[in-house]
Amino acid sequence: MGFYSEQVVPRLINVVCGLKTNEPLRRRVCAGLSGDVIEIGFGSGHNVPFYPSTVRSVTAIEPSDLGWKLAGERVRDARVPVRRAGLDGRSLPFEDGSFDAALSTWTLCTIPDAVTALREIRRVLTPAGILHFVEHGLAPEDDEHVRRLQRRLEPLQKRLLGGCHLTRQIVEMLTTAGFTVTELDVFYEEGAPKCEGAASLGLARPAGTATGVG
DSSP states (O other): OHHIIIIIHHHHHHHHHTOGGGHHHHHHHHTTOOEEEEEESOTTOTTGGGOOTTEEEEEEEOOOHHHHHHTHHHHHTOSSOEEEEESOTTSOOSOTTOEEEEEEESOTTTSTTHHHHHHHHHHHEEEEEEEEEEEEOSOOTTOHHHHHHHHHHHHHHHHHTTTOOSOOOHHHHHHHTTEEEEEEEEEEOTTSOHHHHEEEEEEEEETTSOOSOO
């Protein structure tokens, strides 16, 4: 399993996450990023072409050496400095309030303790910082048949894709970790099976700095 997780899974994820159908969502989630940004689950760098000109620097958190290697060309072509400076989103080697924004794209499904990672992101964001996210997770309540299918498929999904869950509740995890979701769009990703493509895209701030869902 060591070889599979270290050498096969990053290549699978590179292909799946590099699909053209993901590009409009990457463009949407990256819009408005500015200043010094921390990106957890950087993967092989598919967000790099979509960083806006308002971004000053990007700090990449990526546990896979192969994933970082696969990102090499995109990192070299980036319009802003991109550095790898952490391996584990659950323990970030930065002082409180170090970043103006955070970015997470299809990452929270895989981190073993996603709430702990989100609390770390909240810690390293400035009080006015914003987390930009697009994640897949549990289908909406009115699609119980999709939820049942997700629960059945999740054990296989986790084995094949490095621990990727299908049933995590993204907004609940964010609020548990101390964020307030200020913008949210819930939808099924175009071209993806519903069990894989139940998505949440939005913005979240450290609780107490903003209210409401737009």
